[in-house]
Amino acid sequence: ETGVTQTPRHLVMGMTNKKSLKCEQHLGHNAMYWYKQSAKKPLELMFVYSLEERVENNSVPSRFSPECPNSSHLFLHLHTLQPEDSALYLCASSRSSLSGTEAFFGQGTRLTVV
């Protein structure tokens, strides 16, 4: 599956580090999303971007900072994270954020905060 590509696949970072997760979609979609998946919990929506504009922020701590420079790229900038932020971070895209279209996921970044 190469429609939505995430890098890196794995990341270990200290609590004082700054790192960024990258997502790129080649599907011509207009909406992109960041989800967090922790063990034994449902996928949690973090951010929604529609046509490069952030349209939803689900009470995510400011240590997570998204950026969407264009409709094909999405970043998640990380700084001063906590160990409980360790999780699988999934990027997804869909044709539109308003219509009931399906979302396609990238392979995820497995983040470990030490």
Next chain:
Amino acid sequence: QKEVEQNSGPLSVPEGAIASLNCTYSDRGSQSFFWYRQYSGKSPELIMFIYSNGDKEDGRFTAQLNKASQYVSLLIRDSQPSDSATYLCAAKGTGRRALTFGSGTRLQVQP
């Protein structure tokens, strides 16, 4: 109340049997519903979506939707060991800009 609820399982079925996975949702205005399969350590992949009441079939998979009961199900016929995974139900709620996911049901198909 969770917006999308699934039994966490595991649901264990023998190879060749029909696996039945169920999901309920709380937002009566939800219009579209999705089933994703997620293998351990991998990302979710879309299996099927359904918008209208009734059944929708695709190969060995059948999605069923009953909006009056706010119930969605996925049937997998002739289950194979390779079907062993976690199945995620998702709904697109009224005015929502993203899918809301259930916590998933783990399916184990015994050879």
